[in-house]
Amino acid sequence: MHTLTTDKQHDESRQGESFAPFAADPNRYDRHFYIESYGCQMNFADSEVVASILQDQGYGATRQPDQADLILLNTCSIREKAEQTVRKRLTEFKQLKREKKGLLIGVLGCMAERLKSKFLEEERLVDIVVGPDAYRTLPQLIEEAGTGQKAVNVLLSREETYADIAPVRLGSNGVSAFVSIMRGCNNMCSFCVVPFTRGRERSRDDRSILAECLDLFQKGYREVTLLGQNVDSYHFTPESGGSAVHFAALLEQVARISPLLRIRFSTSHPKDITDEVLHTMARYPNICRYIHLPVQSGSSRVLQLMNRTYTREWYKAKVDRIREILPDCGISSDIIAGFCTETEADHQDTLDIMQYSRYDFSYMFFYSERPGTLAQRRYADDVPESIKKARLQQIVALQNELSLISNRQDIGKVFEVLIEGDSKRDEQSWMGRNSQNKVLVFPKTVPGLKRGDYVQVKVDQCTQATLLGSLVTE
Numbered sequence: 001m002h003t004l005t006t007d008k009q010h011d012e013s014r015q016g017e018s019f020a021p022f023a024a025d026p027n028r029y030d031r032h033f034y035i036e037s038y039g040c041q042m043n044f045a046d047s048e049v050v051a052s053i054l055q056d057q058g059y060g061a062t063r064q065p066d067q068a069d070l071i072l073l074n075t076c077s078i079r080e081k082a083e084q085t086v087r088k089r090l091t092e093f094k095q096l097k098r099e100k101k102g103l104l105i106g107v108l109g110c111m112a113e114r115l116k117s118k119f120l121e122e123e124r125l126v127d128i129v130v131g132p133d134a135y136r137t138l139p140q141l142i143e144e145a146g147t148g149q150k151a152v153n154v155l156l157s158r159e160e161t162y163a164d165i166a167p168v169r170l171g172s173n174g175v176s177a178f179v180s181i182m183r184g185c186n187n188m189c190s191f192c193v194v195p196f197t198r199g200r201e202r203s204r205d206d207r208s209i210l211a212e213c214l215d216l217f218q219k220g221y222r223e224v225t226l227l228g229q230n231v232d233s234y235h236f237t238p239e240s241g242g243s244a245v246h247f248a249a250l251l252e253q254v255a256r257i258s259p260l261l262r263i264r265f266s267t268s269h270p271k272d273i274t275d276e277v278l279h280t281m282a283r284y285p286n287i288c289r290y291i292h293l294p295v296q297s298g299s300s301r302v303l304q305l306m307n308r309t310y311t312r313e314w315y316k317a318k319v320d321r322i323r324e325i326l327p328d329c330g331i332s333s334d335i336i337a338g339f340c341t342e343t344e345a346d347h348q349d350t351l352d353i354m355q356y357s358r359y360d361f362s363y364m365f366f367y368s369e370r371p372g373t374l375a376q377r378r379y380a381d382d383v384p385e386s387i388k389k390a391r392l393q394q395i396v397a398l399q400n401e402l403s404l405i406s407n408r409q410d411i412g413k414v415f416e417v418l419i420e421g422d423s424k425r426d427e428q429s430w431m432g433r434n435s436q437n438k439v440l441v442f443p444k445t446v447p448g449l450k451r452g453d454y455v456q457v458k459v460d461q462c463t464q465a466t467l468l469g470s471l472v473t474e
């Protein structure tokens with residue numbers, strides 16, 4: 001189901017998730033932390049870096065907040081609703097804090113960065129506030145907070161990539177993992193708070209990325225998703241000199257680890273994804289045929305106000321190019337309804353570009369003004385909420401149609417599927433994805449299969465969200 005508030009980077013089923021590693025031995029540590037993550041995949045990846053830093057300090061992960069000595073919320077600021085969810089969660093933890101002396105509560109991530117020490121005034125039961133670039137200082141901050149001081153570090157960095165920290169995989173299925181390849185964003189889309197909360201763009205050393213991916217493969221993982229706010233502008237220049245490594249070269253290096261390792265990446269800014277990247281994808285079947293290419297709006301006038309730096313024609317040409325070089329590529333999008341000054345004609349342009357691009361799925365929102373952004377400073381948030389919501393509903397309805405059309409076209413086709421685990425609804429069925437990132441569900445008719453295996457699945461039926469199939473055995 002596509003809901004009104006879900007996007008690629010904000011898989012709603014995961015919002016607020018808290019996990020401990022599968023193999024965690026509860027008796028191994030005498031102190032425990034509990035962490036919940038909100039927002040984008042990058043935040044979930046950051047929580048795994050934080051888990052690693054805490055484990056080095058002798059903290060084990062727990063899934064039970066009432067057993068924790070330290071409760072952390074890794075927060076998101078992208079829309080007002082994301083912030084409201086976190087505030088509500090904090091009030092729920094207040095009771096625990098009253099009951100347990102010495103329990104520390106920390107706020108991490110984008111909301112911490114946006115509100116800084118104001119957070120401690122607004123939410124008086126919060127002890128620690130740490131921005132996305134300051135996680136290495138958590139041990140000192142915990143110590144300070146333990147002595148009753150308010151501990152804050154929201155310094156942004158031009159260099160920090162946590163390259164040398166081996167993330168502790170939280171709640172992983174043992175098959176797919178996120179690998180952060182860069183941090184921050186230089187794009188300055190006018191609606192977006194990210195450049196302010198995550199700072200300047202910087203790329204992680206390619207050797208540490210490769211080492212992390214190889215290690216994951218050797219541990220049995222079969223899919224890595226390379227993460228960054230704008231992966232196509234990845235470029236790392238080794239300190240020893242030499243030429244910069246760009247995204248296409250990085251993709252190629254990761255793809256060469258093994259044909260059995262699938263590579264995904266997110267997110268691509270349409271202005272930065274190059275033919276070289278598309279050709280690299282075409283050369284390596286294990287680089288998944290799927291591109292998340294957020295359009296945001298189909299109106300050139302609105303795109304200009306959004307500071308997206310492309311027009312609708314330019315975007316359409318990019319979609320054409322993808323279809324030309326990678327005919328079987330899945331494409332998804334992010335769409336904002338009701339941005340400042342948006343007219344009915346602009347909205348129709350958005351519906352039109354969705355039809356043109358034939359998105360397999362989209363993540364759709366109505367515009368939520370964020371303090372400090374360019375749009376908040378320059379433009380009035382002048383589309384009435386009722387109109388924003390009505391337009392969003394039309395966008396969602398159209399996407400549902402497009403998803404169903406796209407899925408129906410797959411009936412009768414056979415796909416290679418990586419098994420991720422049991423189907424949520426039925427333990428007698430497996431769930432996995434094809435290269436295009438579509439979810440396939442199929443009965444366990446062949447014994448001996450397990451998560452992480454590749455199988456051939458023929459699609460027999462579909463819903464708008466899922467392909468239903470059967471194993472092809474010969």
Ligand code: 5AD
Pocket residue numbers: 007009078079191192193294296334335336365366367368369370
């Ligand atoms: N209001 C609504 N949606 C937003 N997004 C980013 N900022 C806002 C905002 N202020 C959406 C964009 C982006 C996705 C991650 O969230 O579509 O691609």
Ligand code: SF4
Pocket residue numbers: 009038039040041042043075076077078109110193194197198
């Ligand atoms: Fe991720 Fe942006 Fe939300 Fe920060 S504000 S968590 S970068 S989506």
